[in-house]
Amino acid sequence: TIAAPAIAQSMPELKWRLTSSFPKSLDTIYGAAEIFAKAVAEATDNKFQIQVFAAGEIVPGLQAADAVQNGTVEMCHTASYYYFGKDPTFAFGTAVPFGLNSRMQNAWQFYGGGMDVMNEFYGKFNIHAIPCGNTGCQMGGWFRKEIKTPEDFNGLKMRIGGFAGRVIGKLGAVPQQIAGGDIYPALEKGTLDACEWVGPYDDEKLGFYKVAKYYYYPGWWEGGAMLHNFINVAKWNSLTPTYKSILRTASEMANTAMQSKYDAGNPAALKRLVAGGAVLRPFSADVMDACYKASNDVYRETMATNAPFKKVYDHMMAFRGDQYLWWQVAEYSFDTYQIRARARG
Amino acid sequence: TIAAPAIAQSMPELKWRLTSSFPKSLDTIYGAAEIFAKAVAEATDNKFQIQVFAAGEIVPGLQAADAVQNGTVEMCHTASYYYFGKDPTFAFGTAVPFGLNSRMQNAWQFYGGGMDVMNEFYGKFNIHAIPCGNTGCQMGGWFRKEIKTPEDFNGLKMRIGGFAGRVIGKLGAVPQQIAGGDIYPALEKGTLDACEWVGPYDDEKLGFYKVAKYYYYPGWWEGGAMLHNFINVAKWNSLTPTYKSILRTASEMANTAMQSKYDAGNPAALKRLVAGGAVLRPFSADVMDACYKASNDVYRETMATNAPFKKVYDHMMAFRGDQYLWWQVAEYSFDTYQIRARARG
Numbered sequence: 001t002i003a004a005p006a007i008a009q010s011m012p013e014l015k016w017r018l019t020s021s022f023p024k025s026l027d028t029i030y031g032a033a034e035i036f037a038k039a040v041a042e043a044t045d046n047k048f049q050i051q052v053f054a055a056g057e058i059v060p061g062l063q064a065a066d067a068v069q070n071g072t073v074e075m076c077h078t079a080s081y082y083y084f085g086k087d088p089t090f091a092f093g094t095a096v097p098f099g100l101n102s103r104m105q106n107a108w109q110f111y112g113g114g115m116d117v118m119n120e121f122y123g124k125f126n127i128h129a130i131p132c133g134n135t136g137c138q139m140g141g142w143f144r145k146e147i148k149t150p151e152d153f154n155g156l157k158m159r160i161g162g163f164a165g166r167v168i169g170k171l172g173a174v175p176q177q178i179a180g181g182d183i184y185p186a187l188e189k190g191t192l193d194a195c196e197w198v199g200p201y202d203d204e205k206l207g208f209y210k211v212a213k214y215y216y217y218p219g220w221w222e223g224g225a226m227l228h229n230f231i232n233v234a235k236w237n238s239l240t241p242t243y244k245s246i247l248r249t250a251s252e253m254a255n256t257a258m259q260s261k262y263d264a265g266n267p268a269a270l271k272r273l274v275a276g277g278a279v280l281r282p283f284s285a286d287v288m289d290a291c292y293k294a295s296n297d298v299y300r301e302t303m304a305t306n307a308p309f310k311k312v313y314d315h316m317m318a319f320r321g322d323q324y325l326w327w328q329v330a331e332y333s334f335d336t337y338q339i340r341a342r343a344r345g
Numbered sequence: 346t347i348a349a350p351a352i353a354q355s356m357p358e359l360k361w362r363l364t365s366s367f368p369k370s371l372d373t374i375y376g377a378a379e380i381f382a383k384a385v386a387e388a389t390d391n392k393f394q395i396q397v398f399a400a401g402e403i404v405p406g407l408q409a410a411d412a413v414q415n416g417t418v419e420m421c422h423t424a425s426y427y428y429f430g431k432d433p434t435f436a437f438g439t440a441v442p443f444g445l446n447s448r449m450q451n452a453w454q455f456y457g458g459g460m461d462v463m464n465e466f467y468g469k470f471n472i473h474a475i476p477c478g479n480t481g482c483q484m485g486g487w488f489r490k491e492i493k494t495p496e497d498f499n500g501l502k503m504r505i506g507g508f509a510g511r512v513i514g515k516l517g518a519v520p521q522q523i524a525g526g527d528i529y530p531a532l533e534k535g536t537l538d539a540c541e542w543v544g545p546y547d548d549e550k551l552g553f554y555k556v557a558k559y560y561y562y563p564g565w566w567e568g569g570a571m572l573h574n575f576i577n578v579a580k581w582n583s584l585t586p587t588y589k590s591i592l593r594t595a596s597e598m599a600n601t602a603m604q605s606k607y608d609a610g611n612p613a614a615l616k617r618l619v620a621g622g623a624v625l626r627p628f629s630a631d632v633m634d635a636c637y638k639a640s641n642d643v644y645r646e647t648m649a650t651n652a653p654f655k656k657v658y659d660h661m662m663a664f665r666g667d668q669y670l671w672w673q674v675a676e677y678s679f680d681t682y683q684i685r686a687r688a689r690g
Contacts, residue, residue, distance in 0.1 A: 010390045042590035043388050045355045101680060103448065103481075103608055106601060111609035136448070137675040199675065218679035245387035253597040256451060263448055264456035267667035270674070280674065288682050321687060322612035328684045329615070329625065330482040330544065334563035335446060335680075337633050339673045342666060 010242040016050045016235075019068075021061035021078040023180075024054045026202055028265065032133035032227060032258035033077035039250035048243055050075070068230045069126045075231040077132060080118075084162035088302050089121050089309045091163045092316055093129060095222035097295035099316065102134045102224030102259055104323045109226070110252075112319045121308055128236040130251040133227035133258035136266075138219035139203065140283055141196030142212035144187065147283065150290035159183050159195035163298070164221035170294035180206065187211040198225075200269035201262060209278040216281050220291055227258065355587040361395045361580075364413075366406035366423040368525075369399045371547055373610065377478035377572060377603035378422035384595035393588055395420070413575045414471045420576040422477060425463075429507035433647050434466050434654045436508045437661055438474060440567035442640035444661065447479045447569030447604055449668045454571070455597075457664045466653055473581040475596040478572035478603035481611075483564035484548065485628055486541030487557035489532065492628065495635035504528050504540035508643070509566035515639035525551065532556040545614035546607060554623040561626050565636055572603065 018037060022030040030052075037050040053073075055061030064076035065083050080093025092099075092114075100108055108114035109131050122129050141160070147153065154172035158165075165175030178186060178195075186192035188211045195212065196219060197203045209215065229251050239247070274280065283291070303310040363382060367375040375397075382395040398418075400406030409421035410428050425438025437444075437459075445453055453459035454476050467474050486505070492498065499517035503510075510520030523531060523540075531537035533556045540557065541564060542548045554560065574596050584592070619625065628636070648655040 039590065039594045042587060043594060045587050098683065098686065101676065101683075103604065107605040107608035110602060110605040137679045139675055200671070218675045218682070220679065220682065223679045223683070242387060242390050245384065249384045249388060249594055249598045252601060253594045256597060256601045257455060259448065260452040260455040263452035263668065263671075267671040270671050282678055292682075292686060320683075323608065324680075324683050324687045326545070326608075326612040326615050327680065328687075330484055330563045331446065332680055332684060333627055334482045334565065334568045335669075335672065335677055337563070337565065337637075338443065338446075338568070338665075338669050339677060341443065341637055342669045342673075 010240045011044055011047050014048045016074040018050050019053045019058045019064050019073045019076045021055055021064045028258060028261045032254045035257050036132055036250050036254040039253055040246055043246050065230055068232050071232055074235045075229055077229055080228055081162050089312055092312045093118050093228055095225040096163055097167055097221040098292055099223055100320055102136045105224040105226050108319050117312055117315050126233050128231045128233050129228045130248055131226055131255045132229045132251040133255055135198055135225045135262055136259055138222040138225060139199050140216035140219045141194055142208040143194040143214040143216060144212045146214055147287060150287055157193045159192055166298050167294045170297060171290060199266055200273055201265040204269045204273055209273050209276050213277055213279050214281050215278045216283055355585045356389055356392050359393045361419040363395050364398045364403045364409050364418045364421045366400055366409045373603060373606045377599045380602050381477055381595050381599040384598055385591055388591050410575055413577050416577055419580045420574055422574055425573055426507050434657055437657045438463055438573055440570040441508055442512055442566040443637055444568055445665055447481045450569040450571050453664050462657055462660050471578050472575045473578050474573045474575050475593055476571055476600045477574045477596040478600055480543055480570045480607055481604055483567040483570060484544050485561035485564045486539055487553040488539040488559040488561060489557045491559055492632060495632055502538045504537055511643050512639045515642060516635060544611055545618055546610040549614045549618055554618050554621050558622055558624050559626050560623045561628055
């Protein structure tokens with residue numbers, strides 16, 4: 001026989017399945033997986049093909065990580081914090097209350113040791129994770145009535161999941177887990193008082209402004225919500241160094257592509273929402289302070305019984321302190337001036 | 346003869362040379378080209394090798410684009426605004442006074458039409474450009490004396506190039522072009538009153554804090570300074586679709602890697618600088634307003650005689666307006682709270 005050329009060994013024919021946690025209608029977030037898969041196919045002359053499936057086609061969106069863990073699929077594109085119920089440590093991969101903004105989350109993951117500390121954790125679930133997308137800071141969501149003081153959260157039925165749900169629960173709110181398509185009718189009927197989703201570009205599609213016009217900001221529980229590719233560890237380890245590199249590079253490219261697509265699309269959507277009747281409201285200082293305090297209470301309680309959570313918390317929050325020390329100098333004062341100059345016209 | 350396999354046609358053996366505009370000592374910015382070249386080599390099983398040369402090894406740093414234009418090298422890694430003297434339109438590729446922040450520059454380039462409008466311009470110089478790196482918002486630089494009013498710029502000899510030099514010239518300053526290694530002695534002797542460089546991580550290496558302690562912010566002329574890979578158009582067109590895709594993906598990966606490395610490294614450098622005697626000072630509102638007005642004067646003058654400049658200016662500034670409309674809502678109010686919470690302890 002003739003020895004196969006080296007290229008055939010480093011670039012074998014492979015077909016993988018990627019299950020997304022998102023529907024195709026969320027074209028920005030679902031699209032990040034498609035951008036990633038296309039780049040991998042192009043880089044390998046179609047030898048490594050990753051087929052992207054929408055949520056529900058193979059498994060429901062919130063079971064994507066399970067499907068990776070048990071080998072049903074080779075990989076998924078998902079938000080790590082969906083698996084908060086398995087272990088709250090998953091939340092750090094995406095965003096935690098009063099955590100990092102989008103650029104800081106990148107810096108933490110890529111050059112701050114964040115990817116390593118998280119992959120040590122994900123390894124227990126048979127998962128190797130690579131960042132692949134960010135929404136930027138999200139909105140605080142849609143409310144039927146104004147929220148003026150922390151007391152206004154008392155008894156409020158709000159569609160909000162995981163960590164943030166536990167935090168507003170401290171203020172007396174009743175967090176609800178409801179699928180995207182069921183939110184609008186619940187708000188309309190009044191069985192739901194408020195909901196959070198993502199930001200203008202995505203929120204517009206679901207029409208919440210028609211039934212809950214107060215649109216609050218910021219979404220302090222997701223200052224820079226990062227998506228990941230979760231890859232089954234055995235499948236990851238079976239890849240050639242060439243393919244590992246290609247997956248990493250394509251993920252990191254798509255990581256920024258998704259953020260850029262949101263950034264480019266959000267302003268026009270925000271204008272349309274406001275023209276359609278949405279009323280923008282900042283959370284008051286009192287509300288923010290109460291949420292900040294409640295978040296720290298939940299952090300303390302969780303750390304008391306969860307050593308891996310404490311390890312990542314300490315790691316990320318030390319990074320956050322340094323990041324904002326620097327951010328407030330050049331970045332923030334530049335943005336401050338630009339915002340004022342724009343308002344002045 | 347036997348037909349070559351398809352892979353050999355789409356992934357031929359190639360060796361390119363990339364000249365960087367930067368010395369190896371600027372490991373973050375020079376390193377972005379190395380990260381890029383490594384990813385290309387890995388993705389192609391070393392069939393496409395791009396050798397990175399530091400500034401001066403093939404051509405001086407500020408002649409990198411010329412070397413690409415005339416085919417001396419296939420590509421370079423550079424700051425587009427270095428070529429301001431050829432045509433001020435080059436400045437938009439990197440940063441312009443009171444322009445976009447780093448994330449907005451990405452959004453403009455990738456999803457706002459910026460890459461297309463700029464490549465139409467670069468084409469006249471035989472260049473195809475792909476974003477590859479960002480410093481984030483830079484510092485305003487080092488000053489031997491305090492700058493309290495716009496009048497304090499009068500007669501000030503400042504090392505600052507291109508567009509920003511022309512702007513502060515309007516305020517009576519005398520902009521100077523001086524290579525990195527010559528700045529420190531000039532400040533020490535007093536033949537120079539001020540200089541701008543990049544930000545804490547890079548500035549620390551040159552020791553300016555010892556001879557010009559006032560460290561001003563923000564660098565309003567570079568809110569998010571982007572680097573690019575400039576590729577000779579004929580060489581770009583000669584690539585297979587596979588290689589084009591790999592170059593694009595690797596550039597975009599390195600684009601964010603560079604920003605993340607700066608973000609991760611700047612806070613500790615800032616602390617060391619302040620501990621070493623640097624005195625942080627924000628430009629006053631009066632100074633910022635005077636620079637903003639002077640910038641708009643330079644924009645108007647340039648547009649009056651340069652149609653391509655006006656085309657890109659209008660394109661980018663419309664994008665800027667929309668971006669800050671949205672940025673001030675979620676992102677800015679999140680950062681505002683985080684900065685205040687940190688200060689409160």
